[in-house]
Every structure is written in structure tokens, then in C-alpha cells.
Amino acid sequence: MTTSALPIDHSGLEMLPMQECIARLHAARMGRLAFFSDGYPMILPINHGMDGDSVVFRTTIGSKLAAAENEMPVAYEVDGIDADRRAGWSVLVRGDARTVDNPGEVERLNHLGVWPFADAVPRTHWVRISTYEITGRKIVHQR
Amino acid sequence: MTTSALPIDHSGLEMLPMQECIARLHAARMGRLAFFSDGYPMILPINHGMDGDSVVFRTTIGSKLAAAENEMPVAYEVDGIDADRRAGWSVLVRGDARTVDNPGEVERLNHLGVWPFADAVPRTHWVRISTYEITGRKIVHQR
Helix, strand or coil: CCCCCCCECCCCEEECCHHHHHHHHHHCCEEEEEEEECCEEEEEEEEEEEECCEEEEEECCCHHHHHHHCCCEEEEEEEEEECCCCEEEEEEEEEEEEECCCHHHHHHHHCCCCCCCCCCCCCCEEEEEEEEEEEEEEECCCC | CCCCCCCECCCCEEECCHHHHHHHHHHCCEEEEEEEECCEEEEEEEEEEEECCEEEEEECCCHHHHHHHCCCEEEEEEEEEECCCCEEEEEEEEEEEEECCCHHHHHHHHCCCCCCCCCCCCCCEEEEEEEEEEEEEEECCCC
């Protein structure tokens, strides 16, 4: 039996409260972005920042920017996995990607301290995920 | 200047050879699966195994199984991120999800040693990713 007070989903995972999901997004520096490209989903690891409760990230010309310019549906996932303890949690943001074009807003985001690890090519464009849903799950082991 | 002998993509990432991508898939125990659900991409962390060069995973009734039953396009990503060194790599498999229904095949996969960390609910169904493309990227820092 689990002693958790949180609801459990159909697959036996504990559902995290929304505020905890947002706190975990704020604490994380990187995650994985999924979007459609050529009829297939694509997943790319990126570094993100939080502008209030919304996920923002820098990008350069390419498939991520194209997704944003077309305001395509995207998903963004952050997680923490502890393989030794077979433990883990994940938070999933679903929404639409939007380019940030307003110069004042760009200037503000430039001060968020988001510096992609991949820095060989300058990532001068900002994308915001206009959030539709935030959910989180955590593995619980029954003893 | 980078001293890498591997090709560099438009975003300044080193492209990993296919055999190295497959080796990294074999070495990894978990990754993230993306697929479409309700018009938005979904990303879920899962534990996978390799059956030859194809990715297989266990699941239970739910959105992942529904994606496989409908032979939907999926993406599967494994990565290794070292935040302190701002380093990282990722491998991306794109393909179609297929349920594994043949009893002999199921029996064989049952012996791969794939035990999901999330084990509160038995994950008795196997899904195979019928691969369309495998690519890998690595961050290179120019000094």
C-alpha cells in the first residue's frame, strides 16, 4: 500500500499538484521539447527559462523556430530520474510555440540568464510556450 | 576552432555516426517517448530495451498503447547531459509504434531484462518502434 495523499493515475503514478509542477520547472535548467516535423514527432533537449509561469527558450534558425513561427503545438518535459533507486518524476507542459517579437519583451528575456549549453551558433530568437496544460507525475513504489 | 572530424549541423552540433547512436541506445536504460495525443505532442519518460537495433518498451493500457495500436509516428530520445560542464549529447529515433502481438516474440522480449522503474501497475504489453531514422547530436564547445 502507498501512503501517498496525492491522486494516482491509471498507470500507478502519483499526480503532482500544479504549483509543484511549476516550481520544478523553475528549478530545472534543461528539458526536452517535442514538436512535429515532416509528419513525425521530434524531441530535442534544450535549456529553458521561466518568464512568470511560462516556459521560454532561445533558438536559432531551424525546425524549432519554424515550429514557433507556425504556432505549432509543442510539448516540453523536465524530469529527474534516479536509476539506482528506480525513482523519478516528470513534468509535462503542452501548449503552442510562439516567437517573441516585441523588442521590449526580448530585452527582458535576455536578462533571464538563459544561456544554452549548445553555444557554437548564437541563439538569438526567443520562443515562448503559450501553455495549454501542465501536468506532473512521480513514481511511487508500493512496499 | 573545433578539432572534431565529425560533421557539424546548422545549429553547431556535432552529428554522431549511426553506429555510435545505436551503441548509446544499447547503453541507456531510459529515454523519453513523444507521440501525438489530443492534437498535442506528449512526452513521457520510459525504460526501454533493444531488440537488435530496434527500441522496445513495456506499457499498460493508456495513451502509449493507443499510439502503438494505431501505428502512430513516434520519437524516442536518449541523452546524457552534464550541466556542470555544459556538455551533452542526444540520440533521436523516429519511427512508427507497433504493438508486439506474436506470443513467441513477446516471450523473447520478456527475457530482455526490461523492468520499468514505474512498477505499481504491471506493464504487460510490448511496443516496438519500427525505425524510420536514427540521428544523434553532441555539443561541441569551440575554444
